[in-house]
Amino acid sequence: MADFTPRALTIGPSELTAYDHGAHLAQWSRHGVPVVWVSRRARYETGETIRGGIPVCWPWFAAGRDGRTQPSHGFARTAGWHLAEETDTGLRWRLTDGDTHGLPGTKRFPHRFELVHEVEVLREGGSEVLEVSCTTLNPGDSPFTFEVALHTYLHVGDVQAVRLSGLGGVGYYDKVVAAEQTQQGDLRLTGETDRIYHSPGPVVLHDPVLERDLDLRSEGADSTVVWNPWAAQAAKLPDLGDDEWSRMVCVEAAALGDAGIELAPGASHTVTQRIALDTRS
Numbered sequence: 001m002a003d004f005t006p007r008a009l010t011i012g013p014s015e016l017t018a019y020d021h022g023a024h025l026a027q028w029s030r031h032g033v034p035v036v037w038v039s040r041r042a043r044y045e046t047g048e049t050i051r052g053g054i055p056v057c058w059p060w061f062a063a064g065r066d067g068r069t070q071p072s073h074g075f076a077r078t079a080g081w082h083l084a085e086e087t088d089t090g091l092r093w094r095l096t097d098g099d100t101h102g103l104p105g106t107k108r109f110p111h112r113f114e115l116v117h118e119v120e121v122l123r124e125g126g127s128e129v130l131e132v133s134c135t136t137l138n139p140g141d142s143p144f145t146f147e148v149a150l151h152t153y154l155h156v157g158d159v160q161a162v163r164l165s166g167l168g169g170v171g172y173y174d175k176v177v178a179a180e181q182t183q184q185g186d187l188r189l190t191g192e193t194d195r196i197y198h199s200p201g202p203v204v205l206h207d208p209v210l211e212r213d214l215d216l217r218s219e220g221a222d223s224t225v226v227w228n229p230w231a232a233q234a235a236k237l238p239d240l241g242d243d244e245w246s247r248m249v250c251v252e253a254a255a256l257g258d259a260g261i262e263l264a265p266g267a268s269h270t271v272t273q274r275i276a277l278d279t280r281s
Contacts, residue, residue: 003080004044011089011121014128019050023081023093023117026053028130028275035214035277036130037155037248041239047104049077051239052153052248054273056117056134059109059146061256073151075105076115090120112140124276133272138263145262149225149254150273152216157209159189159228159246166203167224172196189249192230196223196256203251213278218253220271225252 006026009016017027021044028036038052049055057073071078079100081093095115100106114137122129132150156162164187174181175194183197200221205214218224227250229237234245253273255261261269 007083007086007091009086009090009121012123012128014121014130016090016119016121018053018091018119019044020081020083020093022050022077022079023056023095023115024050024053024077025119025132026050028121030128030277033210034155035275037153039240039244041241041244043239047078048239049073051237054119054132054153055151056115057147057149057151057252057254058115058134058136059113059144059148060260061147061149061254064108065147065260069105069108071105073149074147075100075103075109077151079103081115081117084116087120089122090118092116092118109144109146111138111142111144113137113144113146114139127277129277130275131272132274133270135268135270136261136263137268138265141265143262143264145260147254147256147260148269148271149252149256150271151225151250151252152273152275153248153250154205154214154275155210156205156207156247156249159249161207161209162249163188163206164203164226164251165206166201167197167199170197170199172198187226189226189228192233193226193228193249195226196254197226198222199224200253205249205251215276215278216251216253217274217276218272220269221253221255221273223254223256225254226250227252 026038042051055077058076084094085092116135173196202217
């Protein structure tokens with residue numbers, strides 16, 4: 001049974017809301033202003049994913065490498081994780097193959113595994129940094145291949161006003177037009193956007209409306225995914241308000257590669273995303 005009892009932490013001016021369902025950080029706010037965003041229409045129901053926050057996409061991204069694997073983004077984000085530790089600064093969850101029997105999609109990944117997911121607010125330079133990491137461990141006797149992404153939804157003042165720097169000159173696969181492209185200069189969103197950039201960044205999101213920059217850095221990732229459904233596609237999503245697309249953008253740390261990550265028996269791989277807030281105008 002999924003547990004949607006919110007776990008709330010206050011760390012200085014930071015407030016976190018998270019759920020054991022999906023080991024899902026739903027929101028991070030500072031001084032009452034959201035940084036990590038969650039939809040007001042998010043569904044907190046068994047089998048559903050929470051629209052917003054930082055879903056854990058695992059063991060495949062989207063429809064997988066074959067383009068036909070379901071459910072989209074894997075089964076970890078709808079699983080009931082076990083809270084392993086709660087501290088004054090964050091949360092740590094654990095999930096194993098023994099916890100996921102019977103979930104849709106698990107037959108497509110018949111391997112032993114252990115996941116450890118951690119969310120922590122750190123103090124650096126007089127401000128807070130959100131650090132989120134997902135570690136995949138292989139306790140079995142044979143290797144397996146997987147993909148993982150931290151599907152981070154960021155709150156913005158107006159998505160049409162923001163600018164993303166750090167991706168200039170980087171190649172990317174544009175899923176909207178199904179073609180490889182190269183980013184020219186900074187990225188400004190002008191319509192439906194669904195791109196897999198072949199670079200882990202770092203990326204800076206400049207938000208003139210909220211008068212802040214978000215510095216996003218990752219480790220263990222090889223790709224940066226940028227997504228916004230825009231108005232027409234947003235209208236098709238029942239767990240997203242019709243106007244909410246203009247107040248969010250996803251900037252995701254992902255380990256995808258051409259064939260995913262092959263993990264040997266006894267080995268582990270961690271993907272980490274750090275979000276630092278700079279409110280200087």
